[in-house]
Amino acid sequence: xxAALDTTTEARAHRAVSLETIGMTKRFGSLTALEDVSxxxxxxxxHALLGENGAGKSTLVKCIMGFYQPTSGTVLVDDHEVGxxxxxxxxxxxxxMVYQHFTLVPSLTxxxxxxxxxxxxxxxxxxxxxxxxxxxxLSRMPFKVPLDVPVSSLSAGEKQKLExxxxxxxxxHFLILDEPTSVLTPGEADEVLGLLRGMTRTGDLTILMIxxxxxxxxxxxxxxxxLRRGKMAGAGKVGAVSVDEMSKMMIGDATIRxxxxxxxxxxxxxxxxxxxxxxxxxxxxPAVEAVNLKVHAGEIVGVAGVSGNGQSELVEVLSxxxxxxxxxxxxxxxxxxxxRDHMDRxxxxxxxxxxxxNAAVPRMTVGENxxxxxxxxxxxxxxxxxxxxxxxxxxxxxxxxxxxxKTPSTEELMENLxxxxxxxxxxxxxxxxQVDVLIVANPCFGLDFASVAEIRAQIMEQRNRxxxxxxxxxxxxxxxxxxxxxxxMSGGRIDYVVPAAEADRTSIGRAMAGH
Amino acid sequence: xxxxSPTDVPAPDLATEGSEWLTRIARSAExxxxxxxxxxxxxxxxxxxxxxxxxxxVEFFNLLWxxxxxxxxxxxxTLVRAGPLIFTALCVAIPARLGIVVIGGEGALVLGGFTAAxxxxxxxxWGAPWLIQAVMFVTAxxxxxxxxxxxxxxxxxxxxxxxxxxxxxxxxxVAIMNFFVEGALxxxxxxxxxxxxxxxxxxxxxxxxxxxxxxxxVFAIVLAIAVWVLMNRTRFGFAxxxxxxxxxxxxxxxxxxxxxxxxxxxxxxxxxxxxxxxEVAAIQGRANASLAAGYGFTGILVAFLARQNxxxxxxxxxxxxxxxxxGGLVQRRMGMPDATVQVLQGxxxxxxxxxxxxxxxLPFFRGKR
Ligand SMILES: Nc1ncnc2c1ncn2[C@@H]1O[C@H](COP(=O)(O)OP(=O)(O)OP(=O)(O)O)[C@@H](O)[C@H]1O
Ligand SMILES: [Mg+2]
Numbered sequence: 001x002x003a004a005l006d007t008t009t010e011a012r013a014h015r016a017v018s019l020e021t022i023g024m025t026k027r028f029g030s031l032t033a034l035e036d037v038s039x040x041x042x043x044x045x046x047h048a049l050l051g052e053n054g055a056g057k058s059t060l061v062k063c064i065m066g067f068y069q070p071t072s073g074t075v076l077v078d079d080h081e082v083g084x085x086x087x088x089x090x091x092x093x094x095x096x097m098v099y100q101h102f103t104l105v106p107s108l109t110x111x112x113x114x115x116x117x118x119x120x121x122x123x124x125x126x127x128x129x130x131x132x133x134x135x136x137x138l139s140r141m142p143f144k145v146p147l148d149v150p151v152s153s154l155s156a157g158e159k160q161k162l163e164x165x166x167x168x169x170x171x172x173h174f175l176i177l178d179e180p181t182s183v184l185t186p187g188e189a190d191e192v193l194g195l196l197r198g199m200t201r202t203g204d205l206t207i208l209m210i211x212x213x214x215x216x217x218x219x220x221x222x223x224x225x226x227l228r229r230g231k232m233a234g235a236g237k238v239g240a241v242s243v244d245e246m247s248k249m250m251i252g253d254a255t256i257r258x259x260x261x262x263x264x265x266x267x268x269x270x271x272x273x274x275x276x277x278x279x280x281x282x283x284x285x286p287a288v289e290a291v292n293l294k295v296h297a298g299e300i301v302g303v304a305g306v307s308g309n310g311q312s313e314l315v316e317v318l319s320x321x322x323x324x325x326x327x328x329x330x331x332x333x334x335x336x337x338x339x340r341d342h343m344d345r346x347x348x349x350x351x352x353x354x355x356x357x358n359a360a361v362p363r364m365t366v367g368e369n370x371x372x373x374x375x376x377x378x379x380x381x382x383x384x385x386x387x388x389x390x391x392x393x394x395x396x397x398x399x400x401x402x403x404x405x406k407t408p409s410t411e412e413l414m415e416n417l418x419x420x421x422x423x424x425x426x427x428x429x430x431x432x433x434q435v436d437v438l439i440v441a442n443p444c445f446g447l448d449f450a451s452v453a454e455i456r457a458q459i460m461e462q463r464n465r466x467x468x469x470x471x472x473x474x475x476x477x478x479x480x481x482x483x484x485x486x487x488x489m490s491g492g493r494i495d496y497v498v499p500a501a502e503a504d505r506t507s508i509g510r511a512m513a514g515h
Numbered sequence: 516x517x518x519x520s521p522t523d524v525p526a527p528d529l530a531t532e533g534s535e536w537l538t539r540i541a542r543s544a545e546x547x548x549x550x551x552x553x554x555x556x557x558x559x560x561x562x563x564x565x566x567x568x569x570x571x572x573v574e575f576f577n578l579l580w581x582x583x584x585x586x587x588x589x590x591x592x593t594l595v596r597a598g599p600l601i602f603t604a605l606c607v608a609i610p611a612r613l614g615i616v617v618i619g620g621e622g623a624l625v626l627g628g629f630t631a632a633x634x635x636x637x638x639x640x641w642g643a644p645w646l647i648q649a650v651m652f653v654t655a656x657x658x659x660x661x662x663x664x665x666x667x668x669x670x671x672x673x674x675x676x677x678x679x680x681x682x683x684x685x686x687x688x689v690a691i692m693n694f695f696v697e698g699a700l701x702x703x704x705x706x707x708x709x710x711x712x713x714x715x716x717x718x719x720x721x722x723x724x725x726x727x728x729x730x731x732x733v734f735a736i737v738l739a740i741a742v743w744v745l746m747n748r749t750r751f752g753f754a755x756x757x758x759x760x761x762x763x764x765x766x767x768x769x770x771x772x773x774x775x776x777x778x779x780x781x782x783x784x785x786x787x788x789x790x791x792x793x794e795v796a797a798i799q800g801r802a803n804a805s806l807a808a809g810y811g812f813t814g815i816l817v818a819f820l821a822r823q824n825x826x827x828x829x830x831x832x833x834x835x836x837x838x839x840x841x842g843g844l845v846q847r848r849m850g851m852p853d854a855t856v857q858v859l860q861g862x863x864x865x866x867x868x869x870x871x872x873x874x875x876x877l878p879f880f881r882g883k884r
Pocket of ligand 2: 057058059100178418419420
């Protein structure tokens with residue numbers, strides 16, 4: 001009897017696998033995204049993959065997954081060479097990945113998503129049996145997600161947990177996570193990473209995780225590898241190497257931009273005003289209720305809150321993507337409607353979260369995407385109608401250069417840029433002209449630490465120039481760093497507004513929890 | 516950006532004019548090669564189908580060639596058919612840029628042609644030919660525009676699926692025409708086939724000098740070029756492409772999404788309506804059931820094969836016009852039913868849809884994805 005038990009426990013105990021890449025090279029046309037990269041991830045560890053935006057991190061893991069065919073290079077699992085031609089092969093070797101963008105089917109429930117994700121879902125699904133299996137599976141899992149509501153109504157954090165659960169459900173024992181925590185609050189991130197790390201400790205799992213957050217590296221990972229411009233720039237054990245050394249490996253000798261100083265402002269007029277705003281969410285339920293906000297010239301109002309408390313809907317109303325059910329907007333005391341004419345007249349700019357979904361057209365070129373704000377004005381449009389691609393590309397080249405968007409040319413499709421470079425391209429478009437009102441949501445999602453400093457400095461500069469800035473962020477540190485006034489959104493309402501100077505984390509935290 | 520950025524990128528990675536060209540060429544090459552592969556595969560599949568029927572594929576394709584492009588006579592037949600195909604393909608391609616799939620261009624063609632014929636009636640006998648033609652032209656375009664524009668309205672303001680709506684509206688269009696043609700507007704002098712009164716030879720649109728091809732072809736080509744310019748070189752077209760590529764982004768840019776949708780559908784409908792105008796004013800001289808000859812539906816295939824590119828529509832329409840023109844010859848010489856050519860077209864369409872999945876996967880272009 002003990003023999004039988006032993007083999008199962010032994011099989012369990014040695015489920016985590018090690019993974020190695022040897023000489024991975026990937027070219028996209030003339031662009032070399034990866035060059036001769038060899039990394040080693042030991043079984044049962046959490047391994048961090050670091051590097052600035054466009055360094056090739058996503059490309060490397062997509063090559064491992066067979067999502068891309070590497071130009072050359074091999075993958076070893078448990079020291080055996082494996083040929084992976086597509087993600088299905090990778091799954092067969094126990095390698096699963098959570099992508100930088102969500103891949104769940106929004107209209108299906110969590111349970112349905114899990115069941116259909118199996119390589120061979122049954123033709124006829126016996127839901128009673130499946131649900132029992134799922135419940136049993138979830139009871140073994142460290143974190144929970146509601147199984148029976150459509151994925152579209154889950155918060156970003158829950159979706160991310162579900163993505164991870166999906167991989168565990170598929171019984172993968174090598175998990176690749178591409179910036180898994182960018183959509184999680186620090187609290188959620190701690191929860192998820194802590195639990196995953198626990199699973200690696202028991203030998204169930206090996207994790208390769210891409211992240212831009214040093215805090216997560218030092219607290220939750222065992223070893224790291226740094227990529228820089230497609231090449232391996234260093235590796236080591238966490239703890240043996242300081243954060244400073246790691247960041248040096250990432251960016252070389254370049255200096256990080258200092259935060260811009262906050263210019264004192266006095267008695268500025270109110271520029272942007274939200275008055276008694278109500279809006280419904282996708283399910284037709286109230287999502288934004290009676291929101292009032294005033295933003296003065298030269299002021300950053302930071303709206304904090306746990307994601308899913310109406311922030312997305314509010315941003316959508318302010319940027320014209322959703323109709324308000326009641327309430328009004330004013331700029332300089334004049335009614336403001338988020339259409340193109342008003343946006344241009346009042347110089348309103350913005351950046352919504354998930355730029356590929358909200359702010360960019362993936363299948364148009366980078367040059368076109370960068371021109372969305374100016375395509376209908378001279379010099380691109382002349383005679384009222386005529387659009388000239390020449391000036392458009394010229395302007396795009398300027399912005400690409402000055403915002404250091406990493407792209408082979410203006411003609412590259414937006415969807416081929418790295419996650420952080422999509423964000424940069426959109427920011428270049430929205431921050432490059434005179435801005436009077438700026439509405440931004442999570443502007444630093446997915447940016448490397450150097451770019452974060454850069455972008456925050458730019459937002460501060462816009463404020464110093466006199467722009468009224470409304471900053472939505474799930475990162476409380478970001479709000480504490482940038483905001484002049486802090487508002488907290490909870491349950492669709494904003495009832496807590498304090499000058500930043502008087503704010504403390506405890507009372508903000510209490511307001512975020514809805515007290 | 517004023518301060519030094521830490522993420523300085525080496526020069527070769529920066530956008531340069533040279534690499535822009537390469538990227539653009541690689542992308543257009545893919546858009547040509549994949550449809551070509553699809554057509555060759557469809558031809559192979561169709562050959563197998565013929566072999567099963569005990570017919571010779573070689574003979575079939577030879578007849579296609581002869582009937583479509585083998586002589587001046589077949590070229591005339593082909594080009595006369597290419598004209599309406601260009602119009603109806605534009606009716607698909609324009610909304611497609613906004614991500615809207617309109618398949619009911621045939622309805623706008625039928626109704627445009629019918630109303631053109633109907634509006635001519637009070638002018639007959641006294642109006643100058645140019646006046647009658649102008650009134651018919653404007654009417655056909657306006658009715659087509661209203662018809663498909665209505666599809667856009669339903670889609671944008673009522674959330675009705677445009678594909679189904681436009682298809683149902685096609686049946687309604689035919690019913691409306693039949694109602695009048697068999698009733699109030701029926702020409703008593705034509706007892707065999709219910710038709711509107713003939714507009715008369717004097718009022719017909721003429722042929723291009725030196726050919727038997729009417730002016731509709733020239734007009735269609737000019738219109739296709741104009742639509743290309745509209746979509747690629749005007750701010751309207753650019754805004755339409757943003758909307759088609761990502762409505763959420765278009766809204767966030769403050770673009771008038773509803774207006775773009777409705778106007779694009781209306782322009783599309785006007786194109787199909789003009790196909791109806793030329794069928795009536797250049798070929799049939801009256802409106803009757805034979806207006807619904809299927810140009811609207813073949814136009815869908817043309818537009819998809821041309822990847823919704825208005826300029827590519829011109830050669831593709833000539834290609835499919837040739838196949839249609841050869842239909843009769845194939846039928847006579849090989850003793851095969853009329854529908855044979857339609858089977859070929861259907862097969863082409865299916866293979867084409869399947870080939871959509873090839874984009875970004877061909878080894879040759881793979882480097883770019
Ligand atoms: N499908 C593609 N076609 C062309 N170029 C691509 C493609 N995918 C990635 N690239 C390019 O390869 C480089 C590396 O991109 P990758 O997505 O791996 O960066 P990353 O390290 O994940 O950056 P980020 O932190 O911004 O997500 C970028 O310059 C990007 O533009
Ligand atoms: Mg990435």
